[in-house]
Amino acid sequence: MAQAFPKPGLRPFLPADVPVLAAIFAASIEELTGDDYSEAQQQAWMAAAESEEFGKRLAADLTLIATLEGSPVGFASLRGTDHIRMLYVHPAVVGQGIATILLDALEKLAGGRGATSLTVDASDTAESFFAKRGYTAKQRNTVTINGEWLANTTMQKTLGAAQ
Known part of the structure; x- marks a missing residue:
């Protein structure tokens, strides 16, 4: 008999x-972004998890944890009512719908808070994920993180009545 995937929780x-979220953040960057960012860019990006500010950002936002069998495997944070600040999934569970569950929950929460649209500054790696879920590119950005320049794209989705 086939084994079913455990059902993710939030x-x-x-x-x-x-x-554990810092470890998920670092593993996600290290293992999933190599086609889009240089090793120096990845190292600078991952170093953000080593600062005290990382935990402060998570606490300041509405942050949700995705779990499998009680263990965190991904997280997402909503800043204010309408901006997704972070969405990271451990590479071991990519393709199991974890990011979709997190994004769906943030969209529902944002709609419940009165937001009519959501924005995200999507990495080049994540841009196609957001595009498949109805987010459209608005502008390209370049940000400096720990002395390295990284590109991303501000994307937006209008939230409908079904949210």
Whole structure:
């Protein structure tokens, strides 16, 4: 008999989650973004998880944790009512719908908070994921992280009544 994938769960962020979320953040960047960013860019980006600011950003936003069998495997954060600040999934579970579950939840929460649209500054790696879910590119950006220039794209989705 075939084994079914365990059903993902969602829960709110807790301060004790910072170390495991930092590990998910780093693993995601290291293993998934190599086709779009140089090793120096990846290292600069990953270093953001080593600062105290990483946990402060997670706590300041509405951050959701995706779990499988109780263990965190991804996270996403909503800044204010209408901006997705972070969406990261551990490489071991890519393709299992974790990012979609997180994004769907953020869209519902944003709509419940009165947002009519959502924006995200999507990495070049994540741009196609957001495009497949109805986000359209608005502008290209270049940001400096720890001395390295990284490109991303501001994308937007209008939230409909079905949210």
